[in-house]
Amino acid sequence: MKKLLLAVALLASSCLMPALAQFKKLGGREGRAQVLLLGTFHFAYPNADIITTDKADQLDVTSPQSQRDIARITSQMATFKPTKIAVEVRPEKQARLDSLYQAYLEGRYELGVGEEYQLGFRLAKQLGHLRVYAIDTWGNLDAYQKPGSKEFEVREDKAAEMEKFWEYMQATVKTRHEAEQKLAGKHPQTLYQKIKEMNQPEAIRKRHENYFREAFQYEAQPYDYTGVDWYSASWFNRNLRIFRNIQRITESPDDRILVIYGAAHIGPLQQAVESSPYHELVPANKVLR
Incomplete structure (x- = not known):
């Protein structure tokens, strides 16, 4: 009986070895669900944030070059072998997302421009x-x-x-953003180069520190906490709630969850994943070769 149990254990161990080897290669440890956070810009340019963009001046994700880059990114994300793919869409719209995805599987839906479709649907x-x-x-x-x-x-x-507060943000954050964009314009990037750069540790750190700059320091009255409460606290609260939703879709230590999200979220989400007793962070820059 002991020999039989030992044989079964060895067989189970041998079946897990490829996945564990991949996990360890990417910096993970045994016993926790893996989470890979892929930061992106918003492919559809919805202009729903403080900083607005002129799509004509940005990357066209439908161009042949960008479509090749998207195929390259999805191919590399596939090496992570995700069991679930999560995107920046609210749960109350899950039914619509399911309907569109099913239509896409059946050839009745042409992919939308957003990253949830171009990357999420395509890879799924x-x-x-x-x-x-x-x-x-x-x-x-x-x-x-x-x-x-x-x-x-x-x-x-x-x-x-x-x-x-909004006027202040437009006058400060937007000015800084425009200066950064002007500098970046001197070194045009392909979609792949842009996504790869966004997911480098130093780029993630610099984006994260922005939430302790102008908005954080804003005071409607001397020594009040308007900027902290209105902007930064609500921002971190939002990301903790997003992470709670990641927890909700985690069903097993064997889960490998790919999260495709606006790059500004990666810093606080990364901190949450690294602090979680149930999850292990897989850095995106280890997968984007």
């Missing part, structure tokens, strides 16, 4: 996944939001305060 189909997971959410803005509003609407008593 390649790997034979049944769905792509929606994990996005908002931060806690109860002190500023109208009670009961589904989309963010500023309370009347906070409207003037928020308008002044």
